[in-house]
Amino acid sequence: MSNDAPSNNHDAVNAAIGLLQLLQGVDEFSHKVFPESAALFKGLAQSQSPHTLFIACADSRVVPEMITQTQPGELFVCRNIGNIVPAYGEMLGGVSAVIEYAVMVLGVRQIVICGHSDCGAMKGLLNPLSTSGMPTVEAWLRNAEAARSTVFARKLEGPQALQALIEENVRLQLMHLRTHPAVAAGIAEGRVALQGWIYDIEHGQVSVFDEGSGSLQSLPEAIARLQGEAVP
Structure with a gap:
């Protein structure tokens, strides 16, 4: 003793x-x-009206408000290991409730799923032995199993496999997001837009998925594309 x-x-x-x-x-x-910022907080004291639901990894190095340079009240943030969105009905719980509330009550106009470099959850998915003894983590990561299968089919290894999995996981979670009734209705009615990001921690850069081509775009490319779409 x-x-x-x-x-x-x-x-x-x-x-x-x-x-x-x-x-x-x-x-x-x-x-x-x-x-x-006392005036800002006074206005926020009784209500909130965020424009974006931001779904990010719980990783301590990812700070949504810092990355997006937004103020309190602008982002409704949901964080979990691996920036995962279970398909609707598969694992109803906190993430599903956040999505439903954000769309139906808060009326968010955008939903961003943000993956990031050096993601520990994706490392765990690539190396199942590393999550041995953590049954809750293992069960949660099964929501990204299809992404791992895609990467394994491409026979990638090492850093290439990790980066590919990070990207495939964001694609997969965007697909899962569309299965949620509130999101599906919002998209159909033109009230909600979705976007997938990959945040590079070391370089402070964000790449954006272009769903038209299915590829990643640099930030300047994504901004230019959206500026073009914003012109009537």
Whole structure:
């Protein structure tokens, strides 16, 4: 028991330091950041009207508001391991409820599914042994199994396989998204648009899926395409 005590004490100290840092961050927000945007938060205090549902990985390196340079109240964010959207009826739960609420109650106009480089969930999908002993994770990742099968069929390996899986997973989750009744109705009525992104953490760049060609476009290409579509 005495041998464990130093380790336990060290862990407790680290936990206290981590919590203290969080609280100090809140204190800085309350006294420095919040006053500069007090009018914004006053308007948001009673209601919200986000324009976009942003479905991203729970990875700590992915920060939707920073990537998109949006303000509080603009994004309705759903985060989970692997930016996964179970097909409707397959695994009804938090993600399905978020989608339904965002479309039917909040009236979001866009839904973005954002994958990212070096995704741990996709690494786990490529190497099943790495998720051994985590049955919940394994069950969740089965929602991306079709993407893995596509990559395996292409006989890719190493970094190429990982990048291909990250991309295929976003494509697959967009397909799953369309099975949700609220989304299907929104698309049919022209109220909701979908888009898939791949965020490159190292270079701070986003690539966008062009569903017409089925390929990834650079950000300038995607912006130019949408600007053309926005002209009456």
